[in-house]
Amino acid sequence: MTKVKSLADLKAMREKLQTNLDVREKAENPESLVQIKVAMATCGIAAGAKQVMEHMMQKAEELGIQAVFTQTGCMGYCHAEPTLEVRVPGKEPLVFGHVDNDRADEILTKYVQNGELVEGIIPVNYETIDK
Amino acid sequence: MKELSLHVYDLMENSTAAESSLIKLTITDSIVNNKFHFKIEDNGKGMTPEFMARVTDPYTTTRTTRKVGLGLPLIKMNTENCNGGMSLESEVGKGTTLQFWFQHNHWDRPPMGDLAGTIVMLVSQHEDIHFVIKYVTDQDEFVFDTDEVKEALGGMSMNDLSIIRYLKEMIAENLKAIGANE
Numbered sequence: 001m002t003k004v005k006s007l008a009d010l011k012a013m014r015e016k017l018q019t020n021l022d023v024r025e026k027a028e029n030p031e032s033l034v035q036i037k038v039a040m041a042t043c044g045i046a047a048g049a050k051q052v053m054e055h056m057m058q059k060a061e062e063l064g065i066q067a068v069f070t071q072t073g074c075m076g077y078c079h080a081e082p083t084l085e086v087r088v089p090g091k092e093p094l095v096f097g098h099v100d101n102d103r104a105d106e107i108l109t110k111y112v113q114n115g116e117l118v119e120g121i122i123p124v125n126y127e128t129i130d131k
Numbered sequence: 132m133k134e135l136s137l138h139v140y141d142l143m144e145n146s147t148a149a150e151s152s153l154i155k156l157t158i159t160d161s162i163v164n165n166k167f168h169f170k171i172e173d174n175g176k177g178m179t180p181e182f183m184a185r186v187t188d189p190y191t192t193t194r195t196t197r198k199v200g201l202g203l204p205l206i207k208m209n210t211e212n213c214n215g216g217m218s219l220e221s222e223v224g225k226g227t228t229l230q231f232w233f234q235h236n237h238w239d240r241p242p243m244g245d246l247a248g249t250i251v252m253l254v255s256q257h258e259d260i261h262f263v264i265k266y267v268t269d270q271d272e273f274v275f276d277t278d279e280v281k282e283a284l285g286g287m288s289m290n291d292l293s294i295i296r297y298l299k300e301m302i303a304e305n306l307k308a309i310g311a312n313e
Binding site for chain 1: 132137140141144147148152182194196197200201205248249252256279283284285289290291292293294295297298300301304305313
């Protein structure tokens with residue numbers, strides 16, 4: 001039987017992981033990072049927000065974008081789920097709706113990296129909610 | 132919800148919103164007893180009997196951004212479609228216990244889906260909460276305790292992609308090893 005991964009292995013990996021984290025923490029004051037909040041309430045989850053969030057985290061790493069991912073509650077845009085709020089340093093946050101994997105890639109490569117606007121922006125008249 | 136793991140995610144989010152410091156999830160996946168049973172226990176703020184009586188009404192929610200709350204109504208419907216059911220116990224200040232179950236081999240029972248990914252996403256987003264997740268099959272059981280993870284990480288944040296990926300693989304492999312339903 002092949003050996004199943006365990007927490008002991010994680011402990012052994014710790015040093016290697018720590019160095020990665022240090023690099024990140026040096027750059028870390030949250031204002032300098034891209035912040036992405038994924039709406040993760042019943043409506044978001046049912047529409048596939050979890051899978052989009054996982055995909056986006058992966059993609060951001062591939063593209064070398066330093067981003068902080070958090071989840072948030074329902075912003076009241078249940079009709080447009082999955083939705084996410086993207087805050088690029090120095091800019092007003094934008095909310096995107098109907099985000100699938102392709103749209104997520106587009107947001108990262110076009111909006112975050114180049115500042116181009118992409119389809120699916122929900123006009124502002126909302127307030128960020130903490131939960 | 133198309134997958135049971137998404138229901139679990141959604142309903143455990145209720146516990147995190149109830150200011151819990153400890154949330155336990157126990158899944159009993161038994162082919163022998165033909166039952167798929169889920170139990171979510173938290174020590175959060177609980178519900179009053181009045182609120183609990185209305186809680187499976189889709190027009191009941193604590194949210195302020197919208198007037199509907201579908202988490203519990205959806206799971207209730209899904210279990211009832213699969214010859215199962217749900218039960219809820221709660222006491223103000225003590226916490227809430229939610230249980231729901233399905234006939235394991237029911238035609239309409241949704242698949243489990245990505246439980247490992249769900250667990251990791253949930254715990255890495257709520258690092259201040261202690262989660263204990265137990266999965267019991269006919270053969271064996273697997274326990275995932277975030278206190279142990281924190282100890283192994285020695286103060287590092289779980290919300291890091293390489294750690295998330297590792298934990299996800301670890302949970303998935305362990306679940307597979309005990310014969311968990313996919």
